[in-house]
Amino acid sequence: MSTENHLRQDSAEEAEGTPWPVEFERLLRRHCRFVAATDPIEPDAPMVALGLDSLATLVMILEIEATFSVAFPDAMLAGEQDSARGLWSLVSRLTAEQRSDPR
Numbered sequence: 001m002s003t004e005n006h007l008r009q010d011s012a013e014e015a016e017g018t019p020w021p022v023e024f025e026r027l028l029r030r031h032c033r034f035v036a037a038t039d040p041i042e043p044d045a046p047m048v049a050l051g052l053d054s055l056a057t058l059v060m061i062l063e064i065e066a067t068f069s070v071a072f073p074d075a076m077l078a079g080e081q082d083s084a085r086g087l088w089s090l091v092s093r094l095t096a097e098q099r100s101d102p103r
Helices: 003-012 022-031 054-068 084-100
Strands: none
């Protein structure tokens, strides 16, 4: 299955009670050290509160880039990934932009 189809399929399968798809939820959970497996990830909690420091966030962003076939411009790496909701919003926007401009 192509990544684009994978993203579309997972987007249809939103993780229960979250604004993002199941695949993003799984990826987040692998990196959020302070969130128990049975606890929900608070969409607006700072990444630090979820257990990610700046290095862990960068590692997660690299995995997001590979999983969702997006590239984060360096200028976008500051600020928007401060929460899971902000990060998913950025991934969604980049996916849409990169799909419409397939250079």
